[in-house]
Amino acid sequence: MLVKERLFTPGPVPLPPEVIKALGQQIIHHRTPEFTQIFLNVRKKLQQMLKTENDVLLFASSGTGAMEASVINFFKKGDRVLIINAGKFGQRWRDLAKTFELKVVDYEIEWGETYEKEKIEEIIKKFPDIKGILVQHSETSTTTLHDIDYLADVSKKLEDCILVVDGITSVGVYEVYPDEIGIDVLVTGSQKALMLPPGLAVLWYSQKAKQRLSKSNIPKYYFSVEAESKKQEKGQTAYTPAINLIIALEKSLDLILGEGLPNLAKRHEILANATRNALREIGLPLLSSSPSNSATGAYTPEVINADDFRKELLKIGFRVAGGQDHLKGKIFRVAHMGYFDFMDMIQVIAGIEMALKKVGFEIELGKGVQKAQEIILESTKETK
Ligand SMILES: Cc1ncc(COP(=O)(O)O)c(C=O)c1O
Numbered sequence: 001m002l003v004k005e006r007l008f009t010p011g012p013v014p015l016p017p018e019v020i021k022a023l024g025q026q027i028i029h030h031r032t033p034e035f036t037q038i039f040l041n042v043r044k045k046l047q048q049m050l051k052t053e054n055d056v057l058l059f060a061s062s063g064t065g066a067m068e069a070s071v072i073n074f075f076k077k078g079d080r081v082l083i084i085n086a087g088k089f090g091q092r093w094r095d096l097a098k099t100f101e102l103k104v105v106d107y108e109i110e111w112g113e114t115y116e117k118e119k120i121e122e123i124i125k126k127f128p129d130i131k132g133i134l135v136q137h138s139e140t141s142t143t144t145l146h147d148i149d150y151l152a153d154v155s156k157k158l159e160d161c162i163l164v165v166d167g168i169t170s171v172g173v174y175e176v177y178p179d180e181i182g183i184d185v186l187v188t189g190s191q192k193a194l195m196l197p198p199g200l201a202v203l204w205y206s207q208k209a210k211q212r213l214s215k216s217n218i219p220k221y222y223f224s225v226e227a228e229s230k231k232q233e234k235g236q237t238a239y240t241p242a243i244n245l246i247i248a249l250e251k252s253l254d255l256i257l258g259e260g261l262p263n264l265a266k267r268h269e270i271l272a273n274a275t276r277n278a279l280r281e282i283g284l285p286l287l288s289s290s291p292s293n294s295a296t297g298a299y300t301p302e303v304i305n306a307d308d309f310r311k312e313l314l315k316i317g318f319r320v321a322g323g324q325d326h327l328k329g330k331i332f333r334v335a336h337m338g339y340f341d342f343m344d345m346i347q348v349i350a351g352i353e354m355a356l357k358k359v360g361f362e363i364e365l366g367k368g369v370q371k372a373q374e375i376i377l378e379s380t381k382e383t384k
Contacts, residue, residue, distance in 0.1 A: 005314070008348050009321040010140050010169060010295035012191040012198060013338040016255055019195055022248040030243050036235035042246055043232065045253035046202060049261065050186070051177040056204040057228050058249075060242040063168040063189025066201035068096055069223035070134075070164050070185045074205070074212045077101040079131040082123055084151070087111050088141035088324050089166060093134040100218050105130065111142045111327060112297075114290040120154060132162050137170035141324050143297035143333055144288040145170075152182030162209050168192055169294040171202075173268045173337045175261045184209040190245060193294065193337040195252045200245045268293040271336040271345050274375040278349045278368035282356065287331050294337040297323075304359050305329045313355040318348050342376045 007014050015023075028034055046056045059065050071093075075081065081102050083094045086109035097104050105127055109115055124130065133155050137148050148165055155163040162184035167176050171186070172193025178186045183206070190200035205225065213226050222239065231238045256264060272293035276286060279298045287297030300306040307322055307329050323331035334348055349368045356363050 003315065003317045006318050006344075006347070008318055008334050008344075010143075010192070010333055010335040010337065011189075013193075013195060013335055014340075015197070016195055016252065016339045018251045018255060019248045022251045023197070023244055025244070025247070027243055028247075030237070030241050035241075035243065035246075038247055038250055039232070039237075039241070040235040042250050042253065043235075045250065045257060046204075049253060049256055050171075050179075050204055052179050052204065054179065054204060054206055055210070055229055055233070056202060057225065057232050058237070058241065058246065059201045059203065059223065059228070060199060060237075060239070060245075061201045061223075062191075062198050063166075063187060063201050064092065065223060066187035066189065066203040067092060067166060069201075069203050069220075069225060070187055071096045071100050071102065072218040072220045072223060073216055073225040074162060074164070074185055074209050075100070075102055075132060076215060076217050078103060080105060080127055080129055081132040081134055082107060082120075082127070082130050084115050084133070084135040084146060085109060086113060086115070086142060086144060086146070087136070087139040089136045089139055089168070093136075093164075093166065097134065102132075112144060112287045112289060114144055114146050117150060120151070124154060124158065128158065130158055130161050132164055134164045134166075136166040136168075137176065138167075138173065138292040138294045140169045140292075140295060140333075141327075142288055143292050143295045145290050145292040147290075148183065149181060155184070156182055162206075162212070169292065169337060172256060173265070173292075173294045175265050178204055178206065190249065194249065195255070195338040196245055196248055199242050200249065265293075267341075268336055270342065270376060270379045271340055272296055273379070274342070274345050274372040275334060275336065275349065277375055278345075278372040279352070281371040282353060282363060282368040287327070287333075295321075295333050295335045297331050297333040299331050300356075301361055304356075304361055306332045309355055309359050312358045313351055316351055316354055318351040318355075320348070342380070346372055346376070 155161045164185040171188040186204040188202045190196035191198035275296045284298040321333040
């Protein structure tokens with residue numbers, strides 16, 4: 001029988017038709033006035049999305065490239081940095097910082113939890129010379145949201161500290177306005193809420209971060225912010241750009257700006273809230289105590305291996321993500337970011353119920369779906 005595969009992983013995520021169409025076009029050359037104009041439009045639209053006039057750069061790399069660029073451009077060897085390490089991607093900040101010889105204060109947090117303010121205060125008191133706080137806004141591996149407003153306050157109070165935020169699964173899900181929040185470096189990637197294939201990384205930086213560019217003594221070549229900045233402000237890139245991805249990015253930014261950031265954030269909130277409550281209703285505990293609206297993670301019942309459950313779910317048409325490291329086989333994660341509407345969530349919740357039943361979990365079919373329907377109806381009452 002026909003089964004369609006529906007992608008519900010927290011990256012890559014499904015592509016809107018406008019993006020697919022743009023990607024299917026014949027390539028154009030990048031050293032042309034036509035591409036320059038598109039590139040300048042994209043920069044302007046990224047700035048509009050982030051409500052900023054500061055520089056925003058594109059790199060032909062996955063999101064990790066922009067994370068690396070943040071470490072090697074805005075710090076000096078031996079600078080002390082605080083890493084909010086609450087999952088797979090927090091570990092990545094730590095590993096990058098160590099690789100480039102920064103001194104790391106590794107605040108390790110149990111997966112599924114967020115940081116404690118008291119602990120941050122303690123660390124700051126002990127190490128007042130901290131030059132950077134590196135954090136995920138949304139830690140995708142544990143589907144956890146970290147409060148970055150508080151960290152921005154902490155960072156501002158320190159003598160010479162910048163706040164570096166991995167917004168890879170929060171930009172395009174929340175209203176992330178770095179100037180207003182007090183972020184100094186913000187990165188994101190294309191295969192998440194920007195609704196593109198992988199291969200593009202975005203790096204935004206503040207005036208304060210800019211002051212550091214000339215002081216950094218960490219070797220760099222491809223990921224040089226100074227070199228790229230000079231080119232990109234003129235609508236060009238230092239090296240061959242990901243031409244078609246950039247053309248498609250203009251289309252996805254049109255969708256994002258057309259929906260409007262407040263509406264977009266509200267939609268993600270409803271999608272996530274409906275899913276969380278549906279899963280609770282089914283009897284599946286949530287993974288995170290501070291859940292992010294970009295994806296929801298939940299434990300399967302102890303007797304059911306989450307990866308076996310995911311295989312059943314795939315057989316009926318839904319690809320969701322599993323857990324990483326010690327969470328492998330224990331949890332699954334369902335995405336909300338990007339091109340998802342309310343009925344997509346109803347569908348995947350129905351699928352989850354059916355797959356659970358197939359792997360032997362006693363469940364009353366429709367319980368989770370009903371909960372999600374109620375929440376969606378209630379949350380969209382005012383919307384016409
Ligand atoms: C929060 C977060 N940070 C970093 C990354 C790494 O990005 P990439 O795989 O594009 O290099 C991901 C990817 O899932 C992510 O979700």
